[in-house]
Structure formats: C-alpha cells, structure tokens
Amino acid sequence: MTAAGCEELDAPLHVAVLVASEVVCAGLDASLTSLPTVGAVTVLPLEGDGLSARIGAADVLIVAAEQWSLLETCTDITGLPSTMVLGDNLYERWNGDLSSLPVDGFLSLQDLSVQALDDALRRVTMGEMPIPSSLAKRLLAGGRGGGTASGQRGIPLTSRENQAFALLADGMSNKQIARRLGISVHGAKRLVGSILLKLGASNRTSAVITGMKSGLL
The missing domain is CATH 3.40.50.2300 (Response regulator)
Structure with missing residues (x-):
C-alpha cells in the first residue's frame, strides 16, 4: 500500500x-x-x-x-x-x-x-x-516524442495550469491554490489533476520532478 x-x-x-x-x-x-x-x-x-x-x-x-x-x-x-x-x-x-x-x-x-x-x-x-504505471509511461513517452528541446512544446500547459503548477511546486495544497487563484477548491483540484495527467505523474512530487526536467519550472 x-x-x-x-x-x-x-x-x-x-x-x-x-x-x-x-x-x-x-x-x-x-x-x-x-x-x-x-x-x-x-x-x-x-x-x-x-x-x-x-x-x-x-x-x-x-x-x-x-x-x-x-x-x-x-x-x-x-x-x-x-x-x-x-x-x-x-x-x-x-x-x-x-x-x-x-x-x-x-x-x-x-x-x-x-x-x-x-x-x-x-x-x-x-x-x-x-494512474496505472503502464499508462503513465505511455503518456510520458508520447509527451516527449519528437525530441523537442522545449518542455513547453513537449508538455503544453494552459496559462492557468502554469499558474497552478508554480503554486503546486511551492508546496501549496488544493485549498491554498484555489484561494490564490480565486477559484473553487474543486476547480483547483481539476487543474492539478490535468497537470498530473499531462505530465504522466501519479503524485505531486513526481510532477514537480518531471516539470523541472522538462523546463516547465
């Protein structure tokens, strides 16, 4: 577990x-x-x-x-x-x-x-x-395809997702992200979920690591 x-x-x-x-x-x-x-x-x-x-x-x-x-x-x-x-x-x-x-x-x-x-x-x-490990690996492989030098091109985040990702990387919870962005907690949760999905990450820590390697942070 x-x-x-x-x-x-x-x-x-x-x-x-x-x-x-x-x-x-x-x-x-x-x-x-x-x-x-x-x-x-x-x-x-x-x-x-x-x-x-x-x-x-x-x-x-x-x-x-x-x-x-x-x-x-x-x-x-x-x-x-x-x-x-x-x-x-x-x-x-x-x-x-x-x-x-x-x-x-x-x-x-x-x-x-x-x-x-x-x-x-x-x-x-x-x-x-x-997220099953097989799907996470497939998402990562797909997102990094083409050998692009820019992480922004390889893993495209919306402007709102980029804002949320920066706050996530600072260790903020969904509730704190919601308060900072002026949205609902559920809206913040959706943003974080979309970020994790696009990065092929199963948790916040792996998302931050991937984001750093991809040049998103």
Missing part, C-alpha cells in the same frame, strides 16, 4: 458507478461495498434525466471508458465529483488526448482488485491522480 493509502479519510465515501457492463458493475458494487472507506454505492442508469444531479451527489465517480463521453451531457462539468475512468488501452483509444473530459484518475480493468480500488479512492480524495 502506498503512503497515501495509509491515510484515514474524514468520512466514508459515497461512490457512484457509471458502467454499462453488468458483470463489471456487479463486481465493482461488491468490491466497493466491502471497503471501510466506502459508505454508499450508487449504480447509475445510462439513460434518463437528472444524471448530473445524481453524479454530483457522490464524492467519487467511477466511469467505464466506454461511458466517459456521457459526461459531456452534464450541464456543469466543473461541479462533478472526483472522476476515475476504468478501462485499458486508454492512450490508444483517444490517441493520447485524455484531458478533454473530466478525469482525476484511472483504473486498469485488467489489474483491478479490492486493494487497488481502496488505494485509488484514498489517493484521489487527497488530490493525487491514481
């Missing part, structure tokens, strides 16, 4: 599941219910009104890669809970563009286990980005 996995949560989590496969959905429901970190599990319907509200009531959303695009229909994407995408071969599926939709972490379906779920839930609630 990682260091993050050893942290105690303030309260049991409400986890929403948006997965079409009945087999995968049932397995997730049973595994999540067995975790002391989870207080409630809601299996969401794929069709019908009120999806945004039902998702927004949860602390964490686990969505299958095939259903990820359904989040585009949500009226307020910034108000979504921490979102983890479940699937394999994600880099190839979206040609490396994994930040166009809300995401705070990834789960490998092939390597999924109760322990992996517990660890990922703890980490995502702490502002880290759970």
Whole structure:
C-alpha cells in the first residue's frame, strides 16, 4: 500500500458507478461495498434525466471508458465529483488526448482488485491522480516524442495550469491554490489533476520532478 493509502479519510465515501457492463458493475458494487472507506454505492442508469444531479451527489465517480463521453451531457462539468475512468488501452483509444473530459484518475480493468480500488479512492480524495504505471509511461513517452528541446512544446500547459503548477511546486495544497487563484477548491483540484495527467505523474512530487526536467519550472 502506498503512503497515501495509509491515510484515514474524514468520512466514508459515497461512490457512484457509471458502467454499462453488468458483470463489471456487479463486481465493482461488491468490491466497493466491502471497503471501510466506502459508505454508499450508487449504480447509475445510462439513460434518463437528472444524471448530473445524481453524479454530483457522490464524492467519487467511477466511469467505464466506454461511458466517459456521457459526461459531456452534464450541464456543469466543473461541479462533478472526483472522476476515475476504468478501462485499458486508454492512450490508444483517444490517441493520447485524455484531458478533454473530466478525469482525476484511472483504473486498469485488467489489474483491478479490492486493494487497488481502496488505494485509488484514498489517493484521489487527497488530490493525487491514481494512474496505472503502464499508462503513465505511455503518456510520458508520447509527451516527449519528437525530441523537442522545449518542455513547453513537449508538455503544453494552459496559462492557468502554469499558474497552478508554480503554486503546486511551492508546496501549496488544493485549498491554498484555489484561494490564490480565486477559484473553487474543486476547480483547483481539476487543474492539478490535468497537470498530473499531462505530465504522466501519479503524485505531486513526481510532477514537480518531471516539470523541472522538462523546463516547465
């Protein structure tokens, strides 16, 4: 278990599941219910009104890669809970563009286990980005492709992400970043998540190291 996995949560989590496969959905429901970190599990319907509200009531959303695009229909994407995408071969599926939709972490379906779920839930609630090592390596390889000398070209961050990254590198928490940038804590969490994803980093420390090597800091 990682260091993050050893942290105690303030309260049991409400986890929403948006997965079409009945087999995968049932397995997730049973595994999540067995975790002391989870207080409630809601299996969401794929069709019908009120999806945004039902998702927004949860602390964490686990969505299958095939259903990820359904989040585009949500009226307020910034108000979504921490979102983890479940699937394999994600880099190839979206040609490396994994930040166009809300995401705070990834789960490998092939390597999924109760322990992996517990660890990922703890980490995502702490502002880290759970990500399979194979996907992290693929993102890094893709981001550094072409042999560009400039880290800014190899790993393009938006101006807002650059601001947040500088504050992150100074050791600020999501709450402190939000206060400094004049945005919500959830907005800050989204920025940090996007930064970690683009850098192929699973936590803040590795993001800073990658940023320094790439010339972003």
